[in-house]
Amino acid sequence: MSSRKISESAIRRLSFYHRILEDIADEGSETVSSQDLAKRSGTTAAQVRKDLSHFGSFGKRGLGYSVEALRERVQGILGLDRRWKVALVGAGRIGAALFEYGGFVKRGFDFVAVLDTDPAKLGERWGTLLVRRTSDLPEIVREEAVEMVVLAVPAEAVAEVMELVEKAGVRAVLNFAPTTLKVPEHLMVRDVNMVMELEALSFSLKQAEQPE
Amino acid sequence: MSSRKISESAIRRLSFYHRILEDIADEGSETVSSQDLAKRSGTTAAQVRKDLSHFGSFGKRGLGYSVEALRERVQGILGLDRRWKVALVGAGRIGAALFEYGGFVKRGFDFVAVLDTDPAKLGERWGTLLVRRTSDLPEIVREEAVEMVVLAVPAEAVAEVMELVEKAGVRAVLNFAPTTLKVPEHLMVRDVNMVMELEALSFSLKQAEQPE
DNA sequence: CTAGAATTGTGAAGGTTTTCACAAGCCGTT
DNA sequence: AACGGCTTGTGAAAACCTTCACAATTCTAG
Numbered sequence: 001m002s003s004r005k006i007s008e009s010a011i012r013r014l015s016f017y018h019r020i021l022e023d024i025a026d027e028g029s030e031t032v033s034s035q036d037l038a039k040r041s042g043t044t045a046a047q048v049r050k051d052l053s054h055f056g057s058f059g060k061r062g063l064g065y066s067v068e069a070l071r072e073r074v075q076g077i078l079g080l081d082r083r084w085k086v087a088l089v090g091a092g093r094i095g096a097a098l099f100e101y102g103g104f105v106k107r108g109f110d111f112v113a114v115l116d117t118d119p120a121k122l123g124e125r126w127g128t129l130l131v132r133r134t135s136d137l138p139e140i141v142r143e144e145a146v147e148m149v150v151l152a153v154p155a156e157a158v159a160e161v162m163e164l165v166e167k168a169g170v171r172a173v174l175n176f177a178p179t180t181l182k183v184p185e186h187l188m189v190r191d192v193n194m195v196m197e198l199e200a201l202s203f204s205l206k207q208a209e210q211p212e
Numbered sequence: 213m214s215s216r217k218i219s220e221s222a223i224r225r226l227s228f229y230h231r232i233l234e235d236i237a238d239e240g241s242e243t244v245s246s247q248d249l250a251k252r253s254g255t256t257a258a259q260v261r262k263d264l265s266h267f268g269s270f271g272k273r274g275l276g277y278s279v280e281a282l283r284e285r286v287q288g289i290l291g292l293d294r295r296w297k298v299a300l301v302g303a304g305r306i307g308a309a310l311f312e313y314g315g316f317v318k319r320g321f322d323f324v325a326v327l328d329t330d331p332a333k334l335g336e337r338w339g340t341l342l343v344r345r346t347s348d349l350p351e352i353v354r355e356e357a358v359e360m361v362v363l364a365v366p367a368e369a370v371a372e373v374m375e376l377v378e379k380a381g382v383r384a385v386l387n388f389a390p391t392t393l394k395v396p397e398h399l400m401v402r403d404v405n406m407v408m409e410l411e412a413l414s415f416s417l418k419q420a421e422q423p424e
Numbered sequence: 425c426t427a428g429a430a431t432t433g434t435g436a437a438g439g440t441t442t443t444c445a446c447a448a449g450c451c452g453t454t
Numbered sequence: 455a456a457c458g459g460c461t462t463g464t465g466a467a468a469a470c471c472t473t474c475a476c477a478a479t480t481c482t483a484g
Contacts, residue, residue, distance in 0.1 A: 005440090006415075006419075007440075007441065008412075009441080010441085011411075011412050011415050012408060012412065014415075015408045015411045015412065015415075016408070018411075019390065033460085033461065033462090034461075034462075035461080043442095044442080044443070045461090045462095046442075046443055046444070046445090047441095047442065047443080049461090049462065049463060049464085050441090050442075050443090050463085050464080052462095052463090053462090053463060053464070057462080057463065058462095059461075059462050059463080060449080060450065060451095060461080060462075061448065061449040061450055061460085061461055061462040061463080062448095062449060062450035062451060062459080062460050062461050062462075063449095063450060063451075063460080063461070063462085064460090064461065064462080065462090077415070078411050078414055078415050078418075079414040079415055079417060079418030080411060080414060084410075084414060086410075093308075093309045093312050093313060094309050094313060096305075096309070097305045097306050097308070097309035098406070100305050101305060101306060101406075103390060103406070103407050104406075104407060104410065107407050107410070107411070108414075109407075109410050147417065148410070148413055148417075150410075171417060171420070172413040172416065172417050173413075174406070174409050174410055174413060178231070178315060188413055188416045188417070188420075190409045190412060190413060192404060192406055192409055194310070194313075194315070194316075194386070194404055195315050195316060195319050195321075196224060196227045196228075197386055197402045197404055198296075198298075198316065198319070198321050198360070198362075198386055199223075199227045199230075199290050199291075199292060199319070200220075200223050200224070200227065200402060201360055201384040201385075201386060201400055201402055202290055202291040202292060202296060202320075202384075203218075203223050203226075203289070203290050203291055204384065204400045205291060205359065205360075205383060205384050205400070206290075206291030207218075208383070208400075217470095219470075219471070221471080222471090245430085245431065245432090246431075246432075247431080255472095256472080256473070257431090257432095258472075258473055258474070258475095259471095259472065259473080261431095261432065261433060261434085262433085262434080262471090262472075262473090264432095264433090265432090265433060265434070269432080269433065270432095271431075271432050271433080272431080272432075272479080272480065272481095273430085273431055273432040273433080273478065273479035273480055274429080274430050274431050274432075274478095274479060274480035274481055275430080275431065275432085275479090275480060275481070276430085276431065276432080277432090
């Protein structure tokens with residue numbers, strides 16, 4: 001068992017294990033070995049055991065792990081044993097796709113507000129929510145106990161929204177804008193940059209073509 | 213200058229530098245130092261220089277880098293000095309959002325086909341394209357010289373599409389489905405997993421709450 | 425032409441993450 | 455109760471990545 005120093009990649013893998021454990025549970029297995037988990041997640045058995053060992057000792061030697069017990073443990077580690085309240089800022093195409101994509105709700109993330117600056121969009125009904133003014137973010141965060149913000153606005157609007165986010169005291173942001181901005185210390189920002197992923201593929205294809 | 217062993221994170225940073233260099237060019241500067249690039253990309257000057265040094269020696273001591281020359285070099289390194297032909301598989305919400313999002317086209321990625329399995333969608337007009345059958349992927353890849361596939365289908369459809377991708381001989385896939393599958397050696401797959409990002413935020417928030 | 429300020433490119437040091445390898449533990453069988 | 459097969463948890467080693475630190479180079483000013 002160890003202290004606070006879990007790497008980025010380890011968290012990613014834990015999230016992956018969590019998903020796999022759900023699949024395995026659905027398939028009806030009661031136990032799983034680090035080997036099995038490794039095969040399904042494309043890593044090694046030693047890696048799986050090391051990742052888990054940072055949080056405790058959940059397996060039985062000779063036997064493996066109880067699928068259900070491990071799933072619960074990992075869920076707890078990731079903070080997914082509760083629901084999170086999320087505000088969506090940006091009611092454009094990407095915002096709409098995210099909102100209607102069921103995946104977030106299924107994993108415990110509920111949209112409790114949708115915000116935009118476009119006056120034409122204000123008051124639009126999205127599911128049970130009405131689109132509200134981005135500038136009202138601080139109040140909305142207070143009223144709805146918002147804990148995370150999903151940012152789906154154009155790059156040029158990001159700076160402005162980030163100020164509101166800070167004023168509102170939100171600590172976690174998932175940013176979909178391809179922006180360059182650097183953020184305050186205490187704010188946790190993660191960027192989803194789809195273009196960057198394509199660029200990485202481009203790089204790899206190019207490398208493969210010209211092996212020299 | 214060095215051989216083939218560029219890390220994931222280095223590629224990410226190169227992509228970031230590329231974007232920043234465009235910004236700097238727009239601002240009219242002629243030269244830039246590793247220090248400047250570092251500040252804007254949230255890394256260190258030494259890191260910037262080390263990243264670039266894997267591909268050659270592009271700067272002038274005492275002076276820095278020529279913005280335009282460096283931008284072109286990085287563009288070339290990333291394989292972005294050309295356009296790429298991309299097929300979109302999955303004409304649902306996420307597919308639509310990706311298709312209409314201008315960011316890809318702006319960076320050199322052109323959608324040359326849209327595919328879906330839903331008969332109701334076949335023949336729909338998307339921009340200048342008609343939605344075609346997913347099962348025709350191999351022909352379409354040949355006809356349109358497709359080089360990358362963007363996968364925006366439900367998790368349960370992924371395996372099937374991946375088989376077609378392999379049959380078609382496409383080597384690069386950007387996958388938006390939250391799926392577990394591991395892929396053949398020669399196929400380059402990158403996953404964009406938005407839920408995983410939220411889960412990482414959840415983990416960090418939880419850690420922050422219970423510092424012990 | 426020299427001195428000084430700036431900045432690169434890069435070996436070496438330092439740090440972090442992954443892999444290895446094995447003792448310790450569990451279970452079923454005889 | 456002892457054996458053999460299997461699997462965990464974990465130090466130690468290896469691999470990988472980042473930071474440091476400095477010689478080498480360029481430019482400007484005097």
